[in-house]
Amino acid sequence: MTEPALLLDRNSRTWTLASAALALLPLLLQLPTTLAALIAVAALVTAALSQRGMLPMPVRVLLVLGMLAAIVWQMGAVRPGRDTGCALLAAMLAIKSSELRTLRDARSLLGFALFSPFAAFLLDQGPLTTVLAVLAGISTLIALQRLVQGEGRSTPPPLSAQLRGVGRLLLIGLPLALACFWLFPRLATPLWGIPDRAVGTPGLSDTMEPDKWLDLMADDTPALRAQFFGAVPEPAQRYWRGPVLTQFDGHVWKRDRRTERLLPAVVEHGTDGWDYQIDYEPTDRRQLVALDLPTAAPEGSRLDAALSLSSDRTLSALSRWRLHSAPPLRFDANLSSYQRRAALQLPEGFNPRTATLARQWRQDAGNDDAAVVRRALAWITEDFSYTLETPAAGRDPVDAFLFDYKAGYCQHFSSAFVVLMRNAGIPARVVTGFAGGTRNRIGDYWVLRRMDAHAWAEVWLPQRGWVRIDPTAAVAPERILDTLDDRLQAGADTGLQQRWLQLGQVRDWMRRGWNELVLSFDARRQQQLLQPFGLDDLQPGQLLAGFVMAALLALAWMAWLLARGERERDPLLRAWHRLGQRYARLGLGREPHEPALHWARRVNAQRPDPGLITLSQRFADARYAGTCTELAPLLRDLRRHRPTSGASP
Template sequence: MAEPTTPELNPSARGWTLASAALGLLPLLLQLPGQLAAVIALVAVLTALAARQRVLAAPLRLLLVLGMLAAIYWQMGVRPGRDTGCALLAAMLALKSSELRSLRDARSLLGFALFAPFSAFLLDQGPLTMGLAVLAALSALLALQRLAHAEGQATSPGLGGQLRGVGRLVALGLPLALAGFWLFPRLSEPLWGIPERAVGKPGLSDRMEPGQWLDLMADDTPALRVQFFGAVPPAEQRYWRGPVMTHFDGRVWEQERRSRQRPLPAVRRAGPQWDYQIDYESTDRRQLVALDLPLQAPPGSELDGDYSLRSRDSLTALTRWRLQSAAPLAYADELGAYQRQQALQLPAGLNPRTAQLARQWRREAGGDDAAIVARALDWVRSRFTYTLSTPLPGRDGVDEFLFDQQAGFCQHFSSSFVVLMRNAGIPARVVTGFAGGSRNRYGDYWVVRRMDAHAWAEVWLPGRGWVRVDPTAAVAPERILDTLEDRLGDAGATTLEGRWMQLGQAADWLRRGWNDLVLSFDANRQQQLLRPLGIDKLEPAQLILVFVLFALAALGWMGWLLARGERERDRLLRAWHRLGRRYARLGLARDSAETAGDWAQRVHRQRPDPALLSLSLRFVQARYAGADVDLTSLLRDLRRHRPSSGASP
């Protein structure tokens, strides 16, 4: 038996289908690596143009598939991840138009395209992705309407009529969707594990190697947003502590693994205590930061023996943490033998000039460790320059930086300073994290960006324990030559740039509002949803009951809208039915098998009314005979007509 065929696409339906597919692909492309996204977009355009006249040949389609797989491998390698799966979906959608010929092909492409915008939520849950996804869904519904009219060979209504039809569909499902979002009981843990990305985001990690931070420090997207409850620490105290690096192989710094098993050392606090909340953007890692030094780990995280904060789960989405911190007066008064050994560890045979200078300073300073630290900072202040334009180090990278280049950024300063201190016999280590942050004038919170990533040093001094030393901050202002602000075009702000910054702050404030309303709505907030009504906490059983009640109400709303839509799809028929209901209240309802004219004649015999006969004739001519009738006048007369007061014969 021959397989039934579907009509060919006309140019208008094809254009709507391709445009809707492109809108579905857009939010996904924005989350993929730039070069790969550009390749997929170019292939999608070329494929659609080449397939206008006929379906592409199978060998050519196979060649395109292999080319796309090669491009994904070029950007992401063979490691599976969420972004790899999304890239494969985008590539398949880009090639799907190569077989677009019939209405069935168009429906298949649109259905496939709807997966793309919502797959983008695996990579980003921001308002831009949501807005583009909603736009793509609405466009797909409009395109499906046009395909339905094309298949039925009916005249498509205007854009306004199509939008009203899509609006009714949205109104059908929106209440149930909102009830599911706000009231369906949420679990504190996911039912399945979400795979990590194949290509990692720039972020803090448990290792620091040359050149690694340039991508991170050139990224001006927010890493975290901080809301202080009470006093705000001054700029010199806004160090956001992350991983602490102890092991050094001459090139790479790494976090000591055993630090996670060590108990927290004793800390005597100084000054005020800071109370704050951090909204931490996703990184697909577990490293967190806290204001130096945190008092305790919030639920869901843990502090290691170096007071580095770490999440128990990968940070695959926006997370919120409430913390308290206070600056230390004395931190780890005693240093164990193993910890001292680790804090003095150096690879043998490297950086001989640094070792010679450190020994000289030790001989001259005697046992005064603080004097050696101060001498090193004076040297940085008098001779060194801050710049991002620094070549990658060679074998003796610290010697090259301290004696030849004397120019670099925080990664060079902190690493070289710690090596110098260790050669002088002073326990030292590298601390990574963020420094500073900018206040958002609209929301009164602080934004710390990825470009605020920073590395500093800690040295252990007798009687004081670990002391923070930031050699980068010692660089004289006149020798700061090449900064992130210079590279991003922020230096020498003009009025236009100032307005642009204000616009950026307003956009970030809106993004934070989205985070509060949507992304941070977790199980705890859901249980407190009815607190304004006096219900402190909803138990899971109560949540299920409330959800069922709202879902039943939403289903009732859907049924009413569907029935109303069936009744009122045609304005003329809707007005005629309303007229009929007026007579039905008098016991003169129309039988299901009775024509409009027969019914009007029957009513006229019981309640004489020539106006009803005239209306029924005009209705039949307009509705079924296709006569040229003034529809506006007919609709007005149908709405105004009332049964006559004449008595039945």
């Protein structure tokens, strides 16, 4: 007959649920806000309803179906991805407490909960996720200890004692963890593929559509961090070039894949340039940015004919790139016939008023393309305003922008300007990227946030080649009506806002330090770590052999500590052995077969020490006779006792 299952007591249940919630927290922070809130509410409701017993099967089935419906509602069912799987894990963990009744159920819930922090690392490897994961691990170990004590019906020790025990366990495993981090060979590509995210990470895209950038421009999370080695470009030069868009269907701008396969354009760069490195946040895309214009593609990337950088692999993790850029003096004087056609392409039947105006300007300017550009910029300065409040785009969005509401943001200005230039016979294209950046004074680097996303234009002028034109910057200052800064600062106290900005700089500096110390530890830095030991240019096989040796040593250390702790679990015996070690250093160690009192008398005969005889008698009474009722004073005296200073005869 099997023994009946042991039911959970209130204290063990509380620890189990709290540990599971703490393990769930880092994963919820990486999911969409609405979905995370629904999962959190489901977890609280399920825990409350199941306090008096396991929920009926129909209720549990309804909870599962409700969680699946919420995930499909927020992420869609067509394209499952990495975050979809993580959301499913979080949802199942949230309703797992519906069957929490016995000690076995509690162990199952805690073991299942430990998958949550590991899943969170698939979405974010930041310091907050790491700290929460460590706290969840510690809490789970304490909860498991309490379950063991509940099963043995023993009184749980104080929380401080449990924390010390968990701390010792973590320290025992630390050498093996460090060996894995420092010595396991860092591969250029993972051994298996990680699925893409179903909900795309905000970032620059290879398309631009009217009114579709506001979500990106309202996101203040970092897109990249840049550190300059030497001169820092002036604000007018801080344009970070990303995807170049050439194809236009009347509403959406797209990249021209055929042009990108051509060789990079020949550019004569100026002598003044900038050396810098960027730490690029993951986007699950391949597009990179570089200060306008990069002189060469760094290793692991390529430079296309539009002088736009792209990575050879998907940017699913933080990456670091060392670059050099310089302002262009002139491009190749010739534009191929295909590139010219691509840079003049316009769909038939769209924006007729813009086409009429451009032809009139061309007739007035003759062959002077620069005059057409100047006239367009002057018109923008005189009549146009900058605002985020724009009406929905109709069939002819450029006509509506240029002749009706005459207000918008960079997406509207760059698109309309390029269409106007093409109608005037001037090759032009849209360039997307970032502009500006904020200097972090603590770490002396620059932060570009996703809200710094920007779009500008390039036009082809004779004898000069491609020339950057930013029509948004031509808006008169008094006509800037509504910006992101205005919205972010609305109703904010100036002093409080300044303190918040300073705190934000500290947080970002700490995040960059974490990226530098942990996330950027790649194969190159692994080689540098071993160079002081005379180990240069190690092959993966040699690194793997070193890792195996270090891991075996760490495992041997762990086994010795665990065996030693098992042997000396009794604090009284441990204190007695340490006392004997002090005398062993003087050549007066106790023989394995020698009783405590015999050893004390022998030591006293060679080195008078009456206190040792008294301690030995008290130890023997406590250990073997069971006559000592107060162990604390004996433990204290054993730990404090030291051999007398008398010399041995």
